[in-house]
Amino acid sequence: xxxxxxxxxxxxxxxxxxxxxxxxxxxxxxxxxxxxxxxxxxxxxxxxxxxxxxxxxxxxxxxxxxxxxxxxxxxxxxxxxxxxxxxxxxxxxxxxxxxxxxxxxxxxxxxxxxxxxxxxxxxx
Numbered sequence: 001x002x003x004x005x006x007x008x009x010x011x012x013x014x015x016x017x018x019x020x021x022x023x024x025x026x027x028x029x030x031x032x033x034x035x036x037x038x039x040x041x042x043x044x045x046x047x048x049x050x051x052x053x054x055x056x057x058x059x060x061x062x063x064x065x066x067x068x069x070x071x072x073x074x075x076x077x078x079x080x081x082x083x084x085x086x087x088x089x090x091x092x093x094x095x096x097x098x099x100x101x102x103x104x105x106x107x108x109x110x111x112x113x114x115x116x117x118x119x120x121x122x123x124x
Contacts, residue, residue: 038062
């Protein structure tokens, strides 16, 4: 597809979603048989005591045969959340002036789900 025939395998198609301390990387990659699959990587930024940063990454692999089911459940879940709670964010953790740092996963695990609502896997 690219003019550059030497293009790296993992540079097929990528999108980035920045969401506060989290960044989501969506990458189309190639299997050994040259079929395509999707990886979604969540990278979360943490501040060390000395002021430097480190990142924790989690990766999901999504293959073609699972696109439809994944997309259906994701849409169902995000629609359920918005239907039950509306689109407005209730948590004080999202307020710019809320100073406390929540570094335990427990406290933050469910804060970003609705940001995925507009993704359509059929377009990938």
